[in-house]
Amino acid sequence: MITHLLVANRGEIARRVLRTCRHLGIATTAVFADPDADAPHTREADTAVRLPGAAPADTYLRGDLLVAAALAAGADAVHPGYGFLSEDAEFARAVVGAGLTWVGPPPAAIAAMGSKTAAKRLMAAAGVPVLDALAVPTEADLPLLVKAAAGGGGRGMRVVRRLDELAPALAAARAEAAKSFGSDEVFCERYLPTGRHVEVQLLADAHGTVWAVGERDCSLQRRHQKVIEETPAPGLDDATRAALHGAAVTAARAIGYTGAGTAEFLLAPDGRFHFLEMNTRLQVEHPVTECVTGLDLVALQLRVAEGEPLPAPHPPAPRGHAIEARLYAEDPAHDWQPRTGTLHLLDIPGVTAEFTTAPGDTGxxxxxxxxxxxxxxxxYDPLLAKVIAWAPTRAAAARRLADALTRARIHGPATNRDLLGAALRHPGFLAGRVHTAFLAEHTVALTAAPGADPTAVLAAALADAAAGRAGRALPSGWRNLPSQPQSRRYTAADGTEYEVRYRFGRTGLDAEGHPGTVLVRADPDRVVLDTGGVRRGYRVARYGDLAHVDSPAGATVLTAVDRFPDPAVRTDPGALLAPMPGTVVRTAATVGDTVTAGQPLLWLEAMKMEHRVTAPADGTLAELRVAPGQQVEPGTLLAVVRPAR
Known part of the structure; x- marks a missing residue:
């Protein structure tokens, strides 16, 4: 019996495992890198062990340090979470070799699925349909997908649509794969741009029982990484669903699998499906399965690790529908670039459960x-939270989730919240017409910035004025004779500048562009306005020159414009500044080269992904200020392109 568990992971992953351990009465130990010294998972565990350093390679990816931490804390078991070393057979062997219980599948099963190319051969031999790896691709095989054999999560993947793109794509994929997974092995397979990514949740014990606990559709992806997942998969007929579940069970039995895992398939438009890979761990999206079955998948992992059988020959039948949205600190409108900074507020209204499933048909x-x-x-990955809604129907779950995201108060770095809400309300999504290219096809529409709500901008100005009046005997801008209107200027997230001009007269508020708007209340943190007899409230929070304005209609983020800007501060129109902190991994041009608009000049690595920096216009690369391996901060001058005349 497990009495003390070390969680070899961080963030929400560690918190999810810790929650189940508290429920079961199992003592816990967390591990933390220096940036996580005061993180929630570090505080919530009974004990915690420091992993000196910050980079994952020096901390959470050091199996020797993790095993030493477990032994030092007196743990008798290790749970790897998902990500990091959760699918590392050598780490699993090290845990077992230290006399600890490994909460995961046998190391041999992990090793069998560790290489996607080897896994394809093994599954094909077991009768599971696969997409063949292509040794020498031809024109007839296009488009292609280059994939890292030893990894996932979108890293080491490239889409190739012309054969002359293949060689550079292979080189880039090998470099990224070697850096991310320690192996530069890559392979090619046919790319189905409108295929669906459908996976089957597996649970197996050491007594011969294998459960297929429903399937999940994970087709809404960006950069080959999942963003929205749901169960059951929409539009599947009973025969296809049964065949998918059967293939997943066959895959698990073929490698003597035990514990939790996921068999991933690509479902073609013609209804045929092909095995992609097996994730020998719990998945990020496992909460949707828990919400429709009532199961605690982590508790079942622990039960199997203790040698106990699964509680029944078959899993419970799912009820209703569940959808998960991954809330990231990133900017979808700018190539999904991750964002950093302080998270000032994360408030999701209507939450009924955290890290578990509350009773009821809706939550x-x-x-x-x-x-x-x-x-x-x-x-680390820029994931802030996973928000999951469940309801009796798919439409009801989508509406509940979209509404919660719209009403959420999220103050800090830019997020993908608006895109998630727009995707959940998109007619194509609601009709079940989902596939892996859905977000790419609709990115422009889903990220179209409607501009700031002008009334929200007015509310920000009135709240700022109220804050300025606090503690003063006279209101800001007070005159004993009529004067010019009060004026404030803001820049919205899309770059649009707004000027608010207003005065207070005998009849109350007189705001330019807002005829008939009546001020009901103006406090530093809340403004209530009445327009045409309809009263609306706006909550305002300020962090330096940033103002976050929240209302039931959504969120508006504004930056106050300095009334007296420094005339010496200017930016060369051809200057390329680092949009985020990161590391320069490679460059693709040299000073003096003629470049074209959109041409990649260099790549930055941040938050486990590579990000291209491209030429803003046709011209000449006049300056290149950085080199591979160099660390840069936001705003660092990377290069200068002199526009063509």
Whole structure:
């Protein structure tokens, strides 16, 4: 029996495992890198062990340090979470070799699925349909997908649509794969741009029982990484669903699998499906399965690790529908670039459960590894939270989730919240027409910035004025004779500048562009306005020159414009500044080269992903200020392109 568990992970992953351990009465130990010294998962465990350093390679990816931490804390078991070393067979062997219980599948099963190319051969031999790896691709095989054999999560993947793109794509994929997974092995397979990514949740014990606990559709992806997941998969007929579940069970039995795992398939438009890979761990999106079955998948992992059988020959039948949205600190409108900074507020209204499923046919779950005051840095994935809604129908779950995201108050770095809400309300999504290219096809529409709500901008100005009046005997801008209107200027997230001009007369508020708007109340943190007899409230929070304005209609983020800007501060129109902190991994041009608009000049690595920096216009690369391996901060001058005349 497990009595003391070390969780070899961080963030919401660690918190999810810790929650189940508290429920079961199992003592816990967390591990933490220096940036996580005061993170929620570090505080919530009974004990914690420091992993000196910040980079994952020096901390959470050091199996020797993790095993030593477990032994030092007196743990008798290790749970790897998902990500990091959760699918590392050598780490699993090291845990077992130290006399500890490994909460995961046998190391041999992990090793069997560790290489996607080897896994394809093994599954094909077992009769599971696969997409063949292509040794020498031809024109007839296009488009292609280059994939890292030893990894996932979108890293080491490239889409190739012309054969002359293949060689550079292979080189880039090998470099990224070697850096991310320690192996530069890559392979090619046919790319189905409108295929669906459908996976089957597996649970197996050491007594011969294998459960297929429903399937999940994970087709809404960006950069080959999942963003929205749901169960059951929409539009599947009973025969296809049964065949998918059967293939997943066959895959698990073929490698003597035990514990929790996921068999991933690509479902073609013609209804045929092909095995992609097996994730030999719990998945990020496992909460949707828990919400429709009532199961605690972590508790079942622990039960199997203790040698106990699964509680029944078959899993419970799912009820209703569940959808998960991954809330990231990133900017979808700018190539999904991750964002860093302080998270000042994360408030999702209507949450009924955290890291577990509350009773009832309808609910809202939040799994998050951050809290107000958390620093979103460059070392880890920019995931802030997973928000999961469940309801009797798919439409009801989508509406509940979209509404919660719209009403959420999220103050800090830019997020993908608006895109998630727009995707959940998109007619194509609601009709079940989902596939892996859905977000790419609709990015422009889903990220179209409607501009700031002009009334929200007015509310920000009135709240700022109220804050300025606090403690003063006279209101800001007070005159004993009529004078010019009060004026404030703001820049919205899309770059649009707004000027608010207003005065107070005998009849109350007189705001330019807002005829008939009546001020009901103006406090530093809340403004109530009445327009045409309809009263609306706006909550305002300020952090330096940033103002976050929240209302039931959504959120508006504004930057106050300095009334007296420094005339010496200017930016060369051809200057390329680092949009985020990161590391320069490679360059693709040299000073003096002629470049074209959109041409990649260099790549930055941040938050486990590579990000292209491209030429802003046709011209000449006049300056290149950085070199591979160099660390840069936001705003660092990277290069200068002199526009063509």
């Amino acid at each position: 809202l779950r939040l799994d998050s590894g951050v809290e107000p005051g958390s620093s979103i840095g460059v070392h």
